[in-house]
Amino acid sequence: MLINKEKILGGGFEFSICWVIALPSEARPIISAFKLTKTDDEAVFPIYKNEVTGQLLIISGIGQMNAAAATSYICGRYNVPAWVAWINIGIAGYAQEPLGKLFQVAKITDERQTRVAYPGFRFSKLMPLTTLITREQPCNDYKTDTLYDMEGLAFAELASRFSCNELTFLFKVVSDTNAKQLRRIKPSYVEKLLAQNMRTIFLLVDEVKELVKEEKRRLDVSNDVKVVLSKFHFSASRKVQLVQKYRRWKTAFPNTPFSRACAHAKSAGDVIHILDEMLISAVFDRPSS
Amino acid sequence: MIDTIFIEQDVLDHERTKTVVSKFPKSRRIIISRYQEVFNKRTQNFRLQKKQPALILASKHKNFVLPAPAGFGIGTKKNFYFSHMYNCLYDCRYCFLQGMYSSANYVLFVNYEDFYSQIETTISDNAKGRITFFSGYDCDSLAFEKISGFLKNTLPVFSGLERADLELRTKSVQLEPLLSMEPQQNCIVAFSLMPEELAKKLDNKAPSISRRIAALTRLAERGWPIGLRFDPLIYSYDWKEKYERLVGSLLEALPNESIHSISYGPLRFPKKMYSEIFKLYPDEDLFSFSMKEADGIVSYGNGIEKEMSDFLLGQLSGVVSSEKIFQCLSQT
Numbered sequence: 264m265l266i267n268k269e270k271i272l273g274g275g276f277e278f279s280i281c282w283v284i285a286l287p288s289e290a291r292p293i294i295s296a297f298k299l300t301k302t303d304d305e306a307v308f309p310i311y312k313n314e315v316t317g318q319l320l321i322i323s324g325i326g327q328m329n330a331a332a333a334t335s336y337i338c339g340r341y342n343v344p345a346w347v348a349w350i351n352i353g354i355a356g357y358a359q360e361p362l363g364k365l366f367q368v369a370k371i372t373d374e375r376q377t378r379v380a381y382p383g384f385r386f387s388k389l390m391p392l393t394t395l396i397t398r399e400q401p402c403n404d405y406k407t408d409t410l411y412d413m414e415g416l417a418f419a420e421l422a423s424r425f426s427c428n429e430l431t432f433l434f435k436v437v438s439d440t441n442a443k444q445l446r447r448i449k450p451s452y453v454e455k456l457l458a459q460n461m462r463t464i465f466l467l468v469d470e471v472k473e474l475v476k477e478e479k480r481r482l483d484v485s486n487d488v489k490v491v492l493s494k495f496h497f498s499a500s501r502k503v504q505l506v507q508k509y510r511r512w513k514t515a516f517p518n519t520p521f522s523r524a525c526a527h528a529k530s531a532g533d534v535i536h537i538l539d540e541m542l543i544s545a546v547f548d549r550p551s552s
Numbered sequence: 553m554i555d556t557i558f559i560e561q562d563v564l565d566h567e568r569t570k571t572v573v574s575k576f577p578k579s580r581r582i583i584i585s586r587y588q589e590v591f592n593k594r595t596q597n598f599r600l601q602k603k604q605p606a607l608i609l610a611s612k613h614k615n616f617v618l619p620a621p622a623g624f625g626i627g628t629k630k631n632f633y634f635s636h637m638y639n640c641l642y643d644c645r646y647c648f649l650q651g652m653y654s655s656a657n658y659v660l661f662v663n664y665e666d667f668y669s670q671i672e673t674t675i676s677d678n679a680k681g682r683i684t685f686f687s688g689y690d691c692d693s694l695a696f697e698k699i700s701g702f703l704k705n706t707l708p709v710f711s712g713l714e715r716a717d718l719e720l721r722t723k724s725v726q727l728e729p730l731l732s733m734e735p736q737q738n739c740i741v742a743f744s745l746m747p748e749e750l751a752k753k754l755d756n757k758a759p760s761i762s763r764r765i766a767a768l769t770r771l772a773e774r775g776w777p778i779g780l781r782f783d784p785l786i787y788s789y790d791w792k793e794k795y796e797r798l799v800g801s802l803l804e805a806l807p808n809e810s811i812h813s814i815s816y817g818p819l820r821f822p823k824k825m826y827s828e829i830f831k832l833y834p835d836e837d838l839f840s841f842s843m844k845e846a847d848g849i850v851s852y853g854n855g856i857e858k859e860m861s862d863f864l865l866g867q868l869s870g871v872v873s874s875e876k877i878f879q880c881l882s883q884t
Contacts, residue, residue: 428593507834514836514839546787548750
């Protein structure tokens with residue numbers, strides 16, 4: 264249902280993080296802490312955003328199907344670029360207390376261990392790492408040293424395709440360790456569990472944003488290139504050439520304005536030719552580089 | 553510092569696994585079925601992963617010893633390589649590993665004995681002539697030694713073998729167990745070298761060239777045969793002056809008789825590999841220069857390659873016997 268796709272290019276929306284969260288009670292502390300506001304009333308999932316910090320949040324509902332659908336939906340609807348980080352945060356069952364402890368997930372499987380994912384650049388200095396089993400139904404027969412949730416695996420499989428494994432993160436807060444606790448889980452309790460970890464979550468988000476910046480620098484197409492692409496007609500293969508040659512040229516001649524270098528170009532072919540001519544002199548380790 | 557160790561279920565109780573794991577008491581251990589499920593996953597980001605690689609402890613099941621690529625060798629006709637480890641502690645910008653693997657995690661195969669068994673079989677299967685085994689093809693031979701203990705176990709395997717040589721290819725200045733062992737004349741410690749100014753820009757996380765020269769000098773004094781590897785030769789501004797200085801420092805530091813062999817090779821990549829590496833590091837100055845593509849290989853082109861080779865040979869001519877000098881034309 265790709266209606267009302269937001270125009271991200273030129274819209275001033277610098278994406279950095281997409282949150283995919285199952286429950287409103289899990290999302291509320293994030294929405295509040297990062298000053299996200301409800302947007303896009305026609306969307307089939309509740310969506311929140313903060314344009315200044317480049318964050319989008321979608322509330323998926325419970326289960327793998329919902330998590331996969333919401334992840335795909337927001338990616339398609341907002342044309343989320345490949346350098347954006349994807350975060351799934353929420354509660355999970357665990358065999359051991361303390362309740363409220365925050366983990367980063369380093370391995371996820373389904374119950375039968377037929378599917379497996381290893382998401383995320385690891386932030387082991389900020390929180391412990393552990394494994395997660397994503398189940399179809401709630402349970403309370405928790406094995407030692409493994410978290411249990413109902414969305415993680417599908418989210419990880421999808422989000423890593425839209426971005427990459429290292430920018431796909433799952434953070435889980437221990438909400439229950441037995442059946443009695445599981446039955447008592449209420450929205451206010453869930454909010455409290457997330458809220459008490461916000462200090463660590465802020466630190467995580469700062470770290471994640473650094474990785475996003477690095478990936479954006481690597482993947483984003485420069486405005487110089489966008490201007491030239493709008494001015495001349497480039498075939499698909501020439502467009503690829505332009506992007507690559509421009510990167511090499513910019514590295515070799517960082518102080519030369521592209522508009523000046525290509526001032527006399529009258530066609531796409533001229534632009535490529537000018538770059539080729541200049542790159543001949545781009546010897547590695549020259550004094551100015 | 554390794555924060556996470558993925559361990560194949562089958563090697564959990566292996567003594568070597570326990571030894572390696574004990575060296576990282578604070579690391580998180582995660583059990584896996586086979587190393588490929590972590591290492592070969594698509595959608596991994598090599599560049600981000602390289603900031604903090606995990607260690608994977610695994611068992612290798614086949615292909616313990618493989619024929620070296622054509623054009624790779626230091627004098628013998630039969631050349632083989634083995635890889636007890638995939639990936640390297642260093643982050644050299646020209647390294648083919650970054651274009652070959654989708655993961656920057658280190659894989660260490662703990663079943664060394666299976667490698668040794670296959671090495672012995674390879675020697676007996678090639679009854680005539682000398683054989684050279686290369687160990688530093690998919691990793692650095694020495695850099696991980698404190699953790700892996702691979703050389704400490706492997707050097708005795710080659711001790712006394714009259715027809716088999718072992719080349720240890722390295723940039724490491726971690727010299728144990730070599731300094732505390734008796735030198736073996738069939739084990740060549742071969743250092744990868746390039747001018748200091750270029751290494752500073754390209755050999756990330758690796759010891760400086762001056763430290764490498766100091767290390768190889770110590771090994772030469774101890775009696776180990778030394779290999780000098782100018783592979784790849786890097787074309788750069790003032791490259792002649794840079795290589796002249798490098799060769800001068802090496803020949804000044806190293807007694808001629810300690811030089812077992814010198815090999816050199818041009819910077820070359822298969823097209824697909826070059827494209828992968830460029831995608832990872834599009835702002836790398838090394839790739840600004842217009843390289844040429846011919847027959848699926850990206851290189852400086854024959855003209856530059858020949859000019860650089862001739863220059864290097866000129867620097868060595870009359871000082872090092874030409875019988876010790878080999879051109880390496882392997883295409884990684």
